[in-house]
Amino acid sequence: MISFLVRRLLSAIPVLIVVSLVSFIIIAIVPGDVTAELAGSDSTEAQRAEIRERLGLDRPMIEQAVRWYGRLLSGDLGQSYLLNMSVTDAVLERLPVTLSLAGIALVLAIVLGVLLGIVSAIRHDSWLDQGSMSLALFGLSVPDFWFALILISVFSVGLGWFPTGGYVPLSESLFGWARSMTLPALALAITQMGVVARMTRSSMLEVMSQDYIRTARAKGMRSHTIIFKHALRNALVPIVTVVGVMTGVLLGGAVVIEQVFSLPGVGRLIIGAIQRRDYPIIQGGLLITAATFVFVNILVDLAYGWLDPRVRDDR
C-alpha cells in the first residue's frame, strides 16, 4: 500500500513539470503585458519600461523560467502583480470556493444520478425508465452555463429563492453559504448527473442479470433487498472509478459557473489573471489547480485499490 502511494506520488512529478511548462508557453503567447493595466491607459513608454524592469519582465523568457523554478523549489510561487498578495495566498484563498463548488456538485451528481439510474433499472423499459434516461440525456447535452442562466432567471429572478450570485463564506453563515452554492452546484452537476445515471442503469442491469441475483430471486428474497444489498453495491463500483475523471470535469466546469454566478473561485482568478496579464497568478493558479486534480486522482486510486486489491497488484 505504502509503496503504491509512493509510486503514485512520484509519478505526479513529471505530470506537474509538463503542467508548468505549458503554463510558461501560455504566458509566452499572450500578447501584451501587465504594464498597461498597472500604469493606466495613457502611460508613457518610459513608465511602462520602468514597471517591466521592476517586475523582471524585460529579462529573456528562459531566465524568467529559471528564476521561477528556483523559487518554486523553495515553495515560493511568487507575488501577484496586481493583487498585492502572494500567489499562494491568492490561490489558497479561493481554492475552498472552487473545491466546495465542485464537491457539492459531485455529491449532487452522484446522488441524483444514482437515484435516476436505480429507478430506470428497476422499472426497465417502462415510461419511468424512458423519462429518467431522457432526463439524463438532457443533462448530458445542455451547456451547463446556459442551464445556469435558466436557473438564475427562474429561481433567483423569478421566484427569488436564491441569490443570483456572490459567495457567502461558510464561516459567516451556514445557511447563507448553502443558499449561495445551491444553484451553481446544481448547474454544474447536471452533466455529470447524466453520466452517473446512465452508468448506474447499465451496471445495475448487468448485475441484476447475473446468476447470484437470479439465484437470490429464485430463493424468494424480497426484491428491494436484492436491489439495495447486492445489485446496487456492485453497481456502484464502476462509479468510483470515474470519480477522478468527474472531479476533473467539475473543476474545469467550475470556471464558467464561477463566472456566471460571480463566485470568487480559482477559475475566475486564473481567467482574470490571463485577461490582465498577471503572469505569476496564471502560472501558480494553473499549477495548483492541476496539482489538486492529480492529488484527487491519487486519492481515488487509493480508494479503488482499497476496494479492489487486484488493481493495486496490477500496477
Added chain:
Amino acid sequence: MAKTSSLKRAGYLCTGLVAAALMGLAAAPVQAQTAGGDLVVVQSSNPPSLDAMVTSSQASRNITMNIYEPLFGFSEDIRPIPILAESVEISEDGTSYRIPLREGVKFHNGDEMTAEDVKASLERYQEHGATQSMLEPIASIEVTGPLEVTLTLKEPTPTFLEAFASPRAPAVIIPEEEAAKAPNEISFIGTGPYKFVEYVPDSHVKLERFDEYSADTDHEGIDGFGGKKTAYLDTVTFRVIPEPGAAVAALETGEVHLLEQLPVPTARRLASNDDIEIYENMPWAFMTFIFNMKEAPSDNPKFREAVQIALNNEEIMAIATEGLFNLYHGWMYEGSTYDAGDVGKEYYNVADTERAKALLEEAGYNNEEFSILTDSTIPEHGKAGVVIGEQLKAIGINAVINQVDWPTALKIRLQDEGWNGWTLMMGIEPYLGPAALISALTGEAAHFRDSDEELDALYQELISTDSEEGRKAVFEKIQKRMYEFFGIIKVGETGLMQASRANVEGFKPFRFPRVYDVWLEQN
C-alpha cells in the same frame, strides 16, 4: 510689495452655493439623516489597484475617492477647489504656488497630516503617478512651514491648477512612510471619510466609517470632489459582479443597494418599480473612433473623410448605448464653457453612402483591409465597433473586426501597425476640459500614432493662453482643425444609467459614487 493673486476658500464657497442651488439642494426640505448600516455598491470589475495615484482606472477611482483626498479637486461645476489645502497663493510671475494646508486633518492611522506627508506624496506621484504629465511643470516641492508647502514651477502654466486637481489618477495625500513604498505596496491609508478594511479580489472591497474624519467646515455640504463630507454609514461594501444580469437581480431582491452602472433597457424596465430609483448620469462620456494615421488605408486623410461621411452616428449610438445618447458634433459638451458652436457640424452624422464612395475612389482605395480594434471588456466599445464595421462594409470598405480584451487593445493601439481604427469612450477627458482632451491627441504618444503638427501648435497655444476668452477662441480653431484632418471621429455622447434601492437617500450621481452624505432610510 509683490502683488499676488490669491484663491481663497471664501471665493469658492460662492460657486459651491451656486452649484448647490442649481442642483436644487438648497431648496430641498431638510431630511433626517440616519446613521448606520452597510451600503452595498456594485461595480462590474475589480479595481486594478487601491493605490489611488498609480491607476487611472474608473473601477479604482469609484472606491479610492471615498478613501483618499487630494490637495485640490473639482467642484460640481468643474473648477478647482481646495480640499486638503486651505487655499493657494500664486505669485505674480505665475511660478510659485504657496499652499497652506488644512489643520487637524487625520490619517486613518491616527496621525495628523503634515507638510512632510504632502511633499512625500507629491514626490511619489512624480515617480509613480499615472498622469505624471500633470506634475510635469513642477521644478521643486518645498516644505515652507509645518502646514505649508510651496510648489515652484519651471515656467508659468495657467492651466496648472486645473491639471493638478484632475481626478483621473488623483494626486492624493498619504502618510510619508507609505509614500516611500513602491506602487501597490502601500497600506491603504488616506484622510477620507471612509477607511479601508479589506479587499477580496473578485468579491468585494469593504470600507468602514472613519470616526475621526475632519470635515471641511468651509462648505455647507459636498461639492464635486470636495466640500463638507459626512459619513453616515457604518460600512460600505463595493461588490464586484461582472454579470449585469446578476447585478440587477441582486438589486431587485434587495441584496445590494446601488448599481454603479446598469444596462439601459433594464433601467427602463425598472423605472416602474417603486423599490428602485433610477439615475440618468448624462452626459457621461464621448464615444470616439480613432484612426491610426500611420497605417494604410487610414493614413490617407481622404479615406478618413470617407469614413466620417459614411457613418450613421445615430445607428452606432443607438445600438452601442442602448438608447441613452446624445448626438452632438462638438468636441466639448453642448452649452459648456468651451462649446465651439456649429464648427464642423456639416460633417457630422451625414451617412451619405454615395458621397462616401466617391471620396473612397478619390482616395484611391483599393480594398485594403481596414482593421477595427475594439474590446469586449467595455460593451459599448464592442458594439460600436461591430456597427461601424457593418456600415463601412456597406460602402465597400474591407472592414475586419478585431475584438480583444482591454489590456490587449491598449497594447495593440500603441503599435504603428496592426490596426486602423479604434473605438474609445473618453469619459474623464472631456469632463476635465479642452486641455485634458487635446493633450491625449498631441505629442509623442498621440492616440492616432502620427501627430498633426497644426493640432500640436494649437495645443501649445491653448495651454499657454492666460484668459478663458483667449482659450475659447483657440478651442474653436482646434475644433475646426479636427474636422479638417479627421484623425478622430466623435461618434456621439453617452450617458450612464445608475440605480439604487429606494431607501438609499442623499445619493447624487457624479464622476464616482460618493458614498459619504448617503444614508439608508430605516423602514
Added chain:
Amino acid sequence: MTVEEAAETPEALEREVARARRRGIVRFFGRLAAHRSFRVGFALFFLIVLTAVFADLIAPYEPNKNNYRSLLAPPSMKHWFGTDGYGRDILSRVIHGTRISLGIGISVVVMTGVFGVFLGMLAGYVRWLDNLLMRVMDGLMAFPGVLLAIALAAALGPSALNAVIALTVTFTPRTARIVRSSVLVIRALPYVEAAVAVGAGHGRIIFRYILVNALSPLIVQLTFVFAVSILAEAILSFLGVGPPPPAPSLGNIIAEGRTYLQEAGWIAFFPGIAIAAAVLGLNLMGDGLRDVTDPQLRQGREAG
C-alpha cells in the same frame, strides 16, 4: 480461430481477414440501422447538418444585419425568435450559428483524429517513445476539464482558428491514449503476431491491421469529441475567447443575451436549445455506435 488456421501465406491471411471484415461491416451497419437511439440521434443530427449547410437559404434575414429601430423585439411573426440588442434576427443568427458550431466541431474532430492517431500509434508502436509521449499527455490531461482550452484560447486571442487549436490540444491526449491502448491490444492479437511472424512490413501492419482495428473505438471517441467540442466552443464564445463578434456563434449569442435575461430572455434561450439539440443528436449516435462496436457492452445489454 479460422483466421489462424488459414494463415499459411500472407496472401491467404489477408484474403481471409478482408472477407471477415466485409461480413463485419455489413453486420455493423445492419445493427446500427436497427439501433433505436442511433436512429433518433442520426435524424436529429442530420436535420442540424442540413440547417447548417443550407443556412443561407433558410435564414429569413442576414445574420449580421443591424436594425436599430427594432432592438430587443420579442418573438413575433416577423422575427420568430425575436431580435437582439443590435436588432438582428435571432432565428437567422441561430441558423448561421449551427454552421459555425458544426464547422468548429468537425475541424476539432479531424485534427484530434489525425493527431490522436499519430501520437497514439507512435506511442503504442515505438516503445521507447511511449513513456515520454504518455507523460506529456498526462500533463495535458492534468488540467481539469476545459480549463486548458480556455487558457489557451485566451492566450492565443479570440478567433475560430484559435478555438480549434485550443480544443484540439485539449482533446487530443485522451484520443491518443485510446488509440495507444487499442494498438497495444491489437499488436498482441494472434493474427497480427502471425502477420509479423510471416514477415509483413511495418507500414502494412500499421495500416492493414492496427489502424483498421483501432477504428471503431476511435470513431466512438470522436463522436463524443464532436459533441464535447460543440459544448466547449460555446463556452469559449461565452467567455469571449471564441470567434469574435459579429460572428453569430451560438455561445456569442448566449453571451449577448445574458445581459437581458429579464428583458429579452429569448436571446439566450434559443441558441441554448440549438446547442442541446446538436449535442443530443451526437450523444445518441455515439451511444449507438458504442453499443454496436463494443461486443462486451452488447452482451451486457442483450443479457439484460
